Amino acid sequence: MKSALPFIGLFLLLLICGLGLWLVMAEPDEINSSNDPFSEKSSTKTIKKESGVSGISKTIDDRGIAGNAIKTKSNAKKSSSKSENLTLSIDQSLGDGSIEEEGRKISKVEQKKLAQLQLQLFDAITRKPLNSIEVTLQYKFYGKGEMKDISSLDEKGNANFSISSVGTVQIYVVTNEFALYSKQVYISEGDNQQKVYLYKGGTLEVHAFDKNKKYIEDISVLVRGNLRNRWRRTSTLNPYVTIFDEKKGLHIIKNVPIGSGDIAFSAAGFKNSPYYKISVEKDSVVSLSVQFLENPIVSFRLINAQEKIGKISVTPQGQSRARGFNNLSGYRGRRGRRSFRSFDNTHQSPTEINVNNEGLFEYELLDKNTQQLEVYVEGYLPNRVTLVKDKTSYDISLEKGHAGVVKVVDKDNKILSNVRVTYTINKFKSFKDSDGNGTVKISGLNKNEKVNLSLSHANHLKKTFSWEFDYVNQNSTTVQMEDGKSISGKIFFGKAEVADARIQLFKDSSRYPHKTIRSSHDGTFNFGALEASSYSIKAYHGDYGVGASKSINFEKDKNAVDLFLVEEKSIQLKFVTNDDVVIPDFEVVLTSYMDPSYIVNCKSNEEGYCEVKNVVHGRYSIRTADPLKSIKSWRITVPTEKVLTLKVVDKDLKKLLITDSSGQIYNGPINLSMEIRRSTWPIDIVTNDNGEKFISLRNHRYMRDFSLLFESDGFALTRLGPYRKSSKIPDVVKVVLQEGENYRITVVNEKNDAPVAYTPVEIWQGRMKLQSLPTDQDGVVKFVHLASKFDIKVYAGGFAEYKHKFDGSVEKEFIVKLMRGGTLKGVYPMDEELSSARGYLRPSNKRVKIDADGNFEIGALKPGEYELSISRSLKNGKTETEKIPTKIIIVNEEIFYLDLNNFRKNQTTLDVRILKDGAAINERGFLRINDRSGKMVIGVNVNNGKHVVEHIYPGEYVLSFYYKGKELKRKITLTLDQENAIVVKVPQAILEVSVVDESGKPINKVLATLYPGEKYKIKETYMGQGRVTRGGKTTFSLMPDAPYYVIVEEDFRSNYLPQTYGPFTLSSSESKKVTITLSIARQLSKIKIVDEHNKPLKNVAFYFLDSNNNIFQRRDWKSADLFPYSNKKGFLPKNSWPHSTFQLFVNKEGYESKSVQILNTVSKNELIKIKLLKAASINIKIIDKFQLPISVGLLGADGKLLDLPTPLSFRKARKISTYIQNVSSGSVKFNNLGQGTYYIGYYWNGSTNLISKQGPISIRPAENASVNSNFIMP
CATH class of the missing domain: 2.60.40.1120 (Carboxypeptidase-like, regulatory domain)
Known part of the structure; x- marks a missing residue:
């Protein structure tokens, strides 16, 4: 017997080992191998994940990535029915990941292997492998924590790391000797290799301090802009570690990649710093001084309070932005052109504030975009405070309100407590929870108030309704909430409870999920507060499969549904080349369109097949792990055919x-x-x-x-x-x-020559921006450029914009001096019909949002003249543009204040009706009103045949209506003291102009200009609509019943005399043909303009008066070969002069204007020399601002408005030399004057109706006279 004991012991040992192995390897019974993804049959397995288990992951990733989580083999053979009662659990007391079967410890547990990543590091310059250095790897998978691992290079330059997950990830490689390296890589199961080429970097030293110059020890780095290409795109993982040197008070950031970009810093309790433009070079040190500003504090003082107030609530109202990106570059994760959507009046949670010792309530502004604050005091009407820049204290006048009571009950009229009641009054929004009596008291109501209520409770359906509060008859209301239905249950894999499964609730009437949740640690889930409807539930887990319920029709309030997951072979992918050759070991990533965080990884076997299990149904994009390959059809929809063949092609x-x-x-x-x-x-x-x-x-x-x-x-x-x-x-x-020329630009403050550091300097070639480079800490930027001439533009925060034409052939170094600039402050009347308004300042292209009180401010403006336009968004959905007709004169470091409320008092209205066959049209058109210089004053779409311009200044305008692609014009005059109305009739009238010579032969290329009005005036040069004839003919579209005239002129290469036709008027739909004959003109080839030293003057403007006193200033249109100025030798064009005696007027900026009589006896080649002396000028200073914009003109000795030729520079700026519109402040200057006597005329804006005149003013040659305006508004 004793001899048999060893054999019995050996037999028992083998039996126990076999049983243990069988228990581990056996698969629970009743596994359904069907491919039906919604099968409810399953096996039994319970997995409980306890946080105390060493070496085991707390979560199981639903993307098929289980990390170290425990999982038994799913493809094992079915076991006997004995395994039905098998319960697998992790015993927290074991600590080694063992599994117990009904108290018995099972020591063998299968765990997923980690991926291995081998990095081979090279010097990017020498291309030689590195060794003997320490390497730190940082990475972060989506939805997981940050990971960091340290390794040393072996003799081959390899560093080995174990990675806890697989998929696409951004890695950061940190060394002590080289710049930070970042790359997006794909990690697959098993071994992975990556080659890393490192460059030397630079160092950033940051002095961070508060307003008291106290150093801040804890800061974080923020990067953006071009740095995202080298410092990589935005990520929650920040690889830039700051080392604080207490002795020097410096934050040191090492291994910064070379290049330029934007960098900012954040610190707790302070505003984020602005972004600084920096440029990092190899082995260089960039120094920054960063002052952190505390978040601003605003204080409130309560006025008219009837009792002592100890607490108020404040809710910020600002502007939130949702960003979207267009993926233009073709790389996943790359940010393209940004688009923004703004959401105004974003409601945020209220903050309760207690009164301080001084009786004030102080509120800290955490969001710089906050524009308004809602202040609520219990029992009083709510107040909305609009924040004003640099204002920190506000007085709030309280007005006692009324109170209403909301009582909440269920369907059985039992009171409901803890119901969240959200109430909205106008734009004020707040919430309270019902008390033990089911009531909510809402105070601060007007006598009659519309209160919008929204009630929510965990077990009841959400309810919203509008309550018409009446403090006498309707000061309380009862709200009955309906019971909600619920669906609850558990998620199983066999008999095992599955945690972290994604569960979606669908209404049968919709294909989109109604709610999405995850199962808890014990597999349970609950959908509550559901309305009576038909639902279905779908669940999935990356490791255990998918499952679905049948349609659920509520038979009772609470419904229990358990879901059983089955592993599903969702799709099988086959990868082949274009020649249908299979590709083994090919790795791809599938990303769900429905949820970008849902990623599935797949790798083909030797036959080119890749099985993807348990994939959620929907659309997917496929991305290859190989950066040189792509999938031809990279979008798929699951479920799909059993085997989906995908062709792999080389990227272009x-x-x-x-x-x-x-x-x-x-x-x-x-x-x-x-x-x-x-x-x-x-x-x-x-x-x-x-x-x-x-x-x-x-x-x-x-x-x-x-x-x-x-x-x-x-x-x-x-x-x-x-x-x-x-x-x-x-x-x-x-x-x-190309190496090119080296240039150096230093940017300094004009006031003290202090360097302006880290500000972008833009290099332009014509209309093309070549580069934007930041200055260093000394305000210096160095760059290499091929061309010798280019433009420099500097836009620095707090300074006016700077532009300069740089001639590199003359200078290689240049100092840019920036000035602070001036400021425009103003107030605009925010009418009731307005929803919002925005100001646009020209020519600066700056814009500003006008707040609810009408205040606006634009700073850092370059000294000069500006014009302001207001874009008005109306509550009816229309948008209109209003040009403010006054000159804005900006002086450095001074404030120009513009009170447009006073302007509004002097405005009139215009009622426009668009008629067709006597009735208002229903077609869309665009209405535009221009001043006489051609600049738009009003622009608006008209949809129903009528529009009322509520606010416009008196004066003369040109009204244009665009109808079916045609522009119809007419002149209008608006007055202040009467109703202004205009009728526009459509369809248009047609005028066909034929131009012939004296023999009747058509003249092919002629410029015909249509002018609205009855007589040509030189001040209306820009009102014309010019067309070049083809074959001697052209057509115009005219506004019916409006006067017009036409001027026809040939180019200066031909010798025709200009002619005038009109005035004339056509009716609606009328067509008229006219023939205009151009006669041969006189030639004068030697009219020469010189200065006082007999040097020829080019670009001298001219016009002449013929015997009928008609003024002809030729059009400036180079494309029509019309350039009515002297050439570089000082000669005027030789052609197109009158045969009779005429008066010639010439004008050039900086020289006197002069008139000369040209007799009819002057021969063709006779020299006529006109000598121009240096110009005199008259400057009129406006001491007190005018309440209304007016026009100021220059009158001659006879008291009549002067008509002088318009210099070239004035024409380009669309200005008139002797008549200046939109004057209310500043000064007015008339240049290019000769010796003589003049008067100053004051006109209603845009018109020739003289209000008063000032003078006489006598000036000598080249004298710059200055007078103060004596104009008083009548």
């Missing part, structure tokens, strides 16, 4: 061949970006194992007419393109880096 790669000017291959750091529509996006350069560089751009429909920009330190910017589309880029892109 363009090889980069980068050399210097000597032809040597350049391997240094280089930045590539794409410029399209004046915006740029960084583009990645892909380098293969042989060091060859490639780029790949998707042929996107938005990528049209773009250029490629190559930047590298020490070389000039290289621009290739433009390319019509990406397919037009050659297969080999040859880039030759």
Whole structure:
């Protein structure tokens, strides 16, 4: 017997081991292998994840990534029925991940293997492997914590890391000797290898302090802009660690990648710093001084309170922005052109504030976008405070309100407590919870108030309704809430409870999920507060499968439904080449369109097949792990056919061949970006194992007419393109880096010559921006440029804009002096019909939002003249533009205040009706009103045949109505003291003009100009509508029943005399043909304009009066060969002069205006020399601002408004030399005057109706006279 004991012991040992192995390997019974994703049959397995288990992940990722979570094999054979009662659990006391079966410890547990990542590091310049350095790897998978691992390089330059998950991830490689490296990589199960090429970087030193110059020890780094290409795109993972040196008070950031970009800093309790433009060079140190400002505090003082107030609530109202990005570059995660959507009056949670010792309530503004604050005091009407810049104290006048009571009950009229009651009164919004009596008291109501209520409770349906509060008859209301239905249950895999499964509730009437939740740690879920309807539930888990319920029709209030997950072989992918050759070991990532966080990884086997299990149904995009490959049809829909064959193709790669000017291959750091529509996006350069560089751009429909920009330190910017589309880029892109000329620009404050650091300096070539480079801490920017002439533009915060034409052939270094500029402050009447308004300042292109009280401010304006336009958004949905007819004179470091409330008092109205066959039209058109210089005053769409201009200044205008693509014009005069109305009739009248010579032969190329009105005036030069004839004919569309005239003139190469036709009037739909004959004119080839030293003057303007006293100032239209100025030799055109004696007027800016009589006896070649002396001027200073914009004109000795030729510079600026509109302040200057006596005339704005005149004023040659205006508004 004793001899048998060893055998019995051995037998028992084998039996126990076999039983243990069987228990681990066996699969629970009743596994349904059906491919039906919604099968309810399942096996039994319970998995409980306890936080105390060492080495085991707390969560199971629903993307098929389980990390270290415990899972038994799902493909094991079915076991006997004995396993039905098997319960698997992790015993928290074991601590080693063991599993117990009814108290028995099972030691063997299968766990997923970690992925291995091997990094091979190279010096990017020498291309040699690195060794003997320490490497830190940082990464963060979506939805998981940040990870950091440290390894040392072996002799081959390899660093090995274990990765806890698989998928696409952004990695950061940190070393002590090289700049930070970042790359987006794909991690698959098993071994992964990546080659990393490192460059040397720079160091950033930051002095961070508060307003008291006290150092701040804890700051964080924020980067944006071009830095996202080298410092990488925005991520919650911040690899930039600041080291604080207490002795120096410095934050030191090492290993900063070289290049330029934007950087900012944040610190708890302070505002984020502004972004600084910095440029980092190899082994350089960039220093920054950053002053952190505390969040502003506003205080409130309560007035008219009937009792002592100890607490108020404040709710900020601001502007939130939702960002969207267009993926133009073809790389996942790359940000393209940004678009913004604004949401006004965003409600936020109220903050309760207690009174301080001084009787004030202080509120900290945490959001810089806050524009208004809602202040609520219990028992009083709510107040809305509009924040004003630099104002920190506000008085709030309280007005006692009335109170109403809301009582909440269920369907059985039982009181409900803890019901969230949200109430909205006008724009004020707040909430309270019902008390133990089911009541909510709402105070601060007007006598009659509309109160919008929204009630929510966990077990009841949400209810909203409008309550018409009446403090006498309707001061309380009872709200009955209906019971909600609920669906609850558990998620199982067999008998195992499944945690963290995604569960979606669908209404049978919709294909979109009604609610989405996750199962709890024990697999339970609950959908509450449901209305009576038909629902279904779907659940899925990446490891355990999918499941679905049948349609659920509520038979009772609470319904219990358990879901059983089954593993589903959702799809099978097969990867082949274009020649149908299978591709083994090919890795892809499937990303759900419904939820971008849902990612599935897949790798093909030797036969090219890849099985993807438990995939949620929906649309997916497929991205390859190989950066050089792509899928031909990269969008799929699940479920799909059993085997989906996908063709793998090579990406359309363009090889980069980068050399210097000597032809040597350049391997240094280089930045590539794409410029399209004046915006740029960084583009990645892909380098293969042989060091060859490639780029790949998707042929996107938005990528049209773009250029490629190559930047590298020490070389000039290289621009290739433009390319019509990406397919037009050659297969080999040859880039030759040119060394060019070295330039240095220093930017300083004009007032104290202090350097302006980290501000962008833009380099422009014509209308094209070439570069934007930041100054360093000394205000210096250095760059290489090929051209010798270019423009410099500087836009620095707190300074006026700066522009300068740089001539590199004369200077290689230049100092830019920035001035603070002036400020425009004003107030605009916010009428009841307005929903919002915004101001636009020209020519600065600055804009400002006008607040609810009508206040606006624009700072840092360059000294000069500006014009303001207001874009008015009306409550009826219309938008109209109002031009403020006054000159805004900005002086450096001074404030120009514009009170438009006074202007409004002097405005009139205009009622416009558009009629067709006597009735208002229902067709859309655009109404525009221009002043006499052609600048738009009002512009608005008209939809129903009528529009009332509520606010417009008296004066003369040109009204245009655009109807079916045709512009119809007429002159109008508006007065202040009467109702102004105009009728516009459509359809238009047609005028066909034929131009012939004296023999009746058509003259092919003639400029015909149509003017509204009855007589040509030189001040209306810009009102004309010019057309060049073809074959001697052209047509005009006219506004019916409005007077017009036409001036016809040939170009100066021919010798025809200009002619006038009109005035005339046509009726609606009338067509008229007129023939205008041009006669041969006189030639005078030697009319020469010189200065006092007999030097010829070019660009001298002229006009003449004929025998009928008609004024002819020729049109300035080079495309029609009309350039009515003297040439560079000082001669006027030889053709097109009257045969009779005429008066010739000449004018050039900076010289006197002069008239000369040309006799009819002067021969063709006789020299007529007109000598112009230096100009005199008269400057009229306006001491007190006018209440109403007026026009100021220059009168001659006879008291009549002077008509002088318009100089070239005035024409380009659309100005009239002797008649200036929209004057209310500042000064008015008349230039180009000769010796003589003049008067100053004051006119109703835009008209020739004289109000009063000032003078006489006598001036000598070249005298600059100055007088104060004596005008008094009648």
